[in-house]
Amino acid sequence: MERIAEASPIDPDGNIPASRAIDTQSSRADKSPSAAHADIYTCMPDRLSQLSVSPSSPISPAPPSPQLNQPPMSQDFIPPTRPSSTPFPQPEPRSTEVRCISCPAGQLLMEGMPESTGQPPAAPAEPSPNMSLSYLPAEIHECILDHLFGFRVSAASKSSITRWGTALRHPRRRELSELALVSPAWRVMIQERLYRHVKLKASVESLQSALDYFAVRPHLRSYVKHLELWFPVFHPKNRPLALSTANTLPAVTPDGLSTASYVLPVDNCSLEEAFYFVAEALPNVCVLTLEGGERKKAPKVRNWIRGSGDQQGPRIMPQLESVQRLICKGQWNLIRGEEDFEAIMSALPNLREWHGSYSKPKSKSYLTMADILLKPMSLSSLDLCLEGDYRRELTFPSYFYKVSSKLHFCSRLAAAAASPSLQHFSYTGRVCKHFFAELAARQRDPRAARLQSVDLTVKNCCRPLASWNESGSGITDMNFINAFEELVIAGIRVLGKLPSIEYLRIRYVDLDSPCPPLNPHFTLRNGRVTGVWSDAIIAEMNAARPQARFAELSDSFGGEVACRKDGRITFTPEFSPTASQSLKLSNYALLSGSNGAMSPAAVA
Numbered sequence: 001m002e003r004i005a006e007a008s009p010i011d012p013d014g015n016i017p018a019s020r021a022i023d024t025q026s027s028r029a030d031k032s033p034s035a036a037h038a039d040i041y042t043c044m045p046d047r048l049s050q051l052s053v054s055p056s057s058p059i060s061p062a063p064p065s066p067q068l069n070q071p072p073m074s075q076d077f078i079p080p081t082r083p084s085s086t087p088f089p090q091p092e093p094r095s096t097e098v099r100c101i102s103c104p105a106g107q108l109l110m111e112g113m114p115e116s117t118g119q120p121p122a123a124p125a126e127p128s129p130n131m132s133l134s135y136l137p138a139e140i141h142e143c144i145l146d147h148l149f150g151f152r153v154s155a156a157s158k159s160s161i162t163r164w165g166t167a168l169r170h171p172r173r174r175e176l177s178e179l180a181l182v183s184p185a186w187r188v189m190i191q192e193r194l195y196r197h198v199k200l201k202a203s204v205e206s207l208q209s210a211l212d213y214f215a216v217r218p219h220l221r222s223y224v225k226h227l228e229l230w231f232p233v234f235h236p237k238n239r240p241l242a243l244s245t246a247n248t249l250p251a252v253t254p255d256g257l258s259t260a261s262y263v264l265p266v267d268n269c270s271l272e273e274a275f276y277f278v279a280e281a282l283p284n285v286c287v288l289t290l291e292g293g294e295r296k297k298a299p300k301v302r303n304w305i306r307g308s309g310d311q312q313g314p315r316i317m318p319q320l321e322s323v324q325r326l327i328c329k330g331q332w333n334l335i336r337g338e339e340d341f342e343a344i345m346s347a348l349p350n351l352r353e354w355h356g357s358y359s360k361p362k363s364k365s366y367l368t369m370a371d372i373l374l375k376p377m378s379l380s381s382l383d384l385c386l387e388g389d390y391r392r393e394l395t396f397p398s399y400f401y402k403v404s405s406k407l408h409f410c411s412r413l414a415a416a417a418a419s420p421s422l423q424h425f426s427y428t429g430r431v432c433k434h435f436f437a438e439l440a441a442r443q444r445d446p447r448a449a450r451l452q453s454v455d456l457t458v459k460n461c462c463r464p465l466a467s468w469n470e471s472g473s474g475i476t477d478m479n480f481i482n483a484f485e486e487l488v489i490a491g492i493r494v495l496g497k498l499p500s501i502e503y504l505r506i507r508y509v510d511l512d513s514p515c516p517p518l519n520p521h522f523t524l525r526n527g528r529v530t531g532v533w534s535d536a537i538i539a540e541m542n543a544a545r546p547q548a549r550f551a552e553l554s555d556s557f558g559g560e561v562a563c564r565k566d567g568r569i570t571f572t573p574e575f576s577p578t579a580s581q582s583l584k585l586s587n588y589a590l591l592s593g594s595n596g597a598m599s600p601a602a603v604a
Contacts, residue, residue: 145189148176195223198282202229202301203267207277214281226287229274231301231333232265233293270302275318275347287325288348292333294359301334303343317347325353332358332365341372351378357385363399366409366429373416380421386429387459390509392474396460400430404462414438423450428457432483433490440497453503454491461487474510475518476592484508485585488522488532489540495524496544502526517580518557518591524548532583554582 177194180187200210214221271290278285292301304315326348328334335341335356345351354377358365365386403409414435417425435456443449460473461483473480488506495501507521522531529541529550541548557580 141185141189145179145186145193148179191220192223195220197226197228198224199228199230202231202269202274203265204269204273205267207269207273211277211281221282222284224282224285226289227278227282227285228289228291230291231268231293233295233298233333234265264299268299268301270305271344271347272304272315272317275320278320278323279318283322285320285322287327288320288323289327289329290334292328292330294330294333298330298333300336303340317343319349320347321350323348324350325355326351327355329357330359331356332360332362335372336364336368338371338375341375345377353381353383354379355383357388361387361389361397361399361429363402366400366403367406370403370407370409370412373412377416377419378421379419381424381426382416382419382422383424383426384428386427388428390511392472392510392512393460394472395468396462396465396471400462408434408462410435410462411438414442417451417454418442420448421450424453424455425451426453426455426457428459430459430462431456431487432462433486436487436490436494440494443498446497446499449498449500451498451500454501454505455503456487456491456506458484458487458506458508473508475513475515475520475588478589478592481520481585481588481592484520485532485534485537489536491522492537492540492544507531515591518583518588520583520585520588530581532585534585537585550582552582554580555584557583557587 176190180190200206274290278288290301292298326344335344356369369384369386409430410432411434413427413431415438416422417435417439458473460471461480463471463479463483465471470479475481484506491504491506495504502525504524505522507523508519510516510519513519520532522537523529524545527545527548529548530552533550533553538550538553541550
């Protein structure tokens with residue numbers, strides 16, 4: 001203990017000698033690491049020489065240890081060699097490159113990258129002049145092309161607002177096709193975008209040319225996701241070339257159209273031939289569009305190949321197992337009876353969505369769909385448009401009187417909407433409160449119902465009439481407004497019986513309306529209610545969906561309504577030109593003049 005005390009740098013008064021004290025005035029940066037190490041290694045032998053540890057033994061004291069003359073330690077530290085039994089004797093460098101190999105262009109991008117040598121990559125001093133687009137990840141290429149082409153809509157999208165006529169098609173196809181020459185990776189990604197929507201003329205010659213085209217380029221077949229086939233209703237007439245000295249003019253009909261240039265088509269293919277083409281040439285098509293066209297006395301599209309009726313046994317359509325969404329435009333030329341519907345559906349065993357629209361309203365369209373809607377269908381989404389002109393009318397047209405004299409079309413609509421597999425139902429045409437009443441009555445087990453959304457665009461509300469002039473539509477017709485209110489109340493009552501419905505929209509669209517923002521509408525979305533309201537609507541909503549809340553309840557239309565000298569009504573909203581969030585139904589009586597002359601101050 002005496003030797004240790006002698007070697008201690010602290011004096012008896014508790015002070016540290018100046019030679020051992022720490023210089024607090026000099027900064028840490030002023031002291032070099034080498035000098036610090038030199039001081040430590042220099043003083044270490046002196047300290048060890050001053051310290052002498054004598055081990056204590058109960059038998060005999062041990063002799064003092066000799067002084068250690070140890071040379072200064074080297075500054076270089078050599079780690080010990082790892083034993084051979086270690087499973088990983090050498091650390092493997094990890095690659096920091098992230099590549100996407102899920103897309104077709106991923107392999108082409110990896111081909112242009114240098115191969116890994118197993119050594120950690122050295123940090124480049126400056127960018128190499130040979131760097132190209134191939135060094136970018138595939139996700140960056142996708143973002144660049146999405147910026148040029150627009151964001152892609154998946155062919156399996158379940159959105160009810162997708163317009164499939166243009167969702168997968170880009171208008172500047174010719175200009176952007178030149179970008180396929182940038183690199184092999186871009187060629188794959190651009191071809192995938194250009195060929196995802198293909199539109200072909202449904203003629204024998206056109207389908208044969210397309211079949212030859214894809215036979216030479218088989219790699220393009222898998223890119224086609226949406227195929228659109230349009231059946232022409234006019235065909236240009238082959239006429240002899242006119243002489244240079246001829247001064248004759250083409251024949252013009254009283255309608256102002258020349259009938260000498262076009263005739264009925266003679267080369268249109270049948271549905272059987274079209275389905276054969278899709279099954280053989282384009283096996284990955286998910287969306288199929290059939291456009292029947294529209295003209296006066298248009299020819300119907302044939303279901304079967306000419307001359308195939310002589311074969312014995314039932315005729316079978318080719319199977320298109322990949323098609324899940326069918327879009328029929330000009331459906332009157334495609335489906336005019338139950339046998340036409342069954343022929344098309346027999347070729348689509350995995351069909352989940354059907355979008356059907358008619359170009360012109362006809363009584364036969366209503367009667368045909370009334371028979372088809374009674375058939376069992378395993379669809380998840382049904383979208384029908386029987387009258388899409390969006391114009392108000394003064395009275396019911398004559399073709400609808402023919403339909404109402406035979407059946408009530410709303411009950412047939414309810415039969416289709418009550419399908420056990422149906423999740424989304426959309427309809428444009430004539431409808432009334434009996435649709436919702438029949439829908440609720442047809443539900444045997446409301447807890448097992450899968451219907452999630454109902455979207456109705458009202459052309460007019462069918463209702464009993466006391467006189468012919470009470471069947472009009474529009475915001476100035478109180479008979480129509482009252483029928484629209486009954487339709488909304490019936491829809492709210494269904495919400496209480498079918499808790500699966502999360503979205504309900506009932507709207508009236510009139511393109512010739514004097515005040516388009518005042519077109520009545522009712523929408524329930526995410527527990528938020530907008531549109532028309534009345535005391536009866538509020539009471540029914542509180543009973544059916546107590547958790548739902550109205551966005552706004554205003555006693556006025558939220559703007560200024562004025563009547564011009566020519567009798568037209570103008571509406572100037574206070575905040576936004578969009579549809580008002582709150583439309584009180586009793587205010588429509590002021591627009592119709594039921595309670596006297598319209599007072600803009602009262603309406604506003």
